[in-house]
Amino acid sequence: MSSTAGSTLTQEETDLHLSTVAAKPYQVVVWNDPVNLMSYVAWVFRSYFGHSKEKAKKLMLQVHQEGRAVVATGPREKAERDVTAMHSYGLQATLEEAD
Template sequence: MSSVQGSTLTSEETDLSTTSLPQRPYQVVVWNDPVNLMSYVSWVFRSYFGHSEARAHELMLQVHHEGRAVVAGGAREKAEKDVTAMHQYGLQATLEESE
C-alpha cells in the first residue's frame, strides 16, 4: 500500500491506470453524393441497419437535403464496422465521436 500525505491508499485506488474507463459513443455519418439513387440509399439503411421504411426514407432525405445524416451509433468498434460496410455498399461514410 502507498501512503500519500498520511493517508493510506488501497490497491484499488493505486491501480487506476489499469481500470478501463467507459467508452465514448461514436456515430456513423453518411454523406450525400452525386452517384447513388435515393431509393438505393434507403434500401441500404433498411437492409443493413434494420431501419423501418419510414425511418430509412427520413434519413435518406436528411442526407439528400442537409448533406449528411447520423444513421447509427454505439461503441467505436461497431461504428467502424458500420462505416466499412457503408463503403462496401458504395456510400460515403465517416465516424465521429458523439457529443
C-alpha cells in the first residue's frame, strides 16, 4: 500500500495507477551523428520500421537538419526494443515519454 499527499491508496487505486503508467506511450528518438550516411539512415527507417521511402527520407532529413526525429511511438517495451535495434544498426537513439 502506498500513500500520496497524506492519503492511503487502495489496492484497486494502486493497480489502476500502475496500469495507467504502463499504458503511457513512449517515443523513439534518433539523433544526428557525424558517422552514418543519410542514405543509410533512411534505409534503416524503411527496413526496420517499414516506413515508406518518402516518410523515411523526411525523418532522415529531420534528423540531419534539426538534430533529432521521433521515428516511432508505442508502448514502453516496444520502444525499448526499437531503441536497442537502432543501436544495433549503429544509430544513436533514446527513449522518452510521449507528450
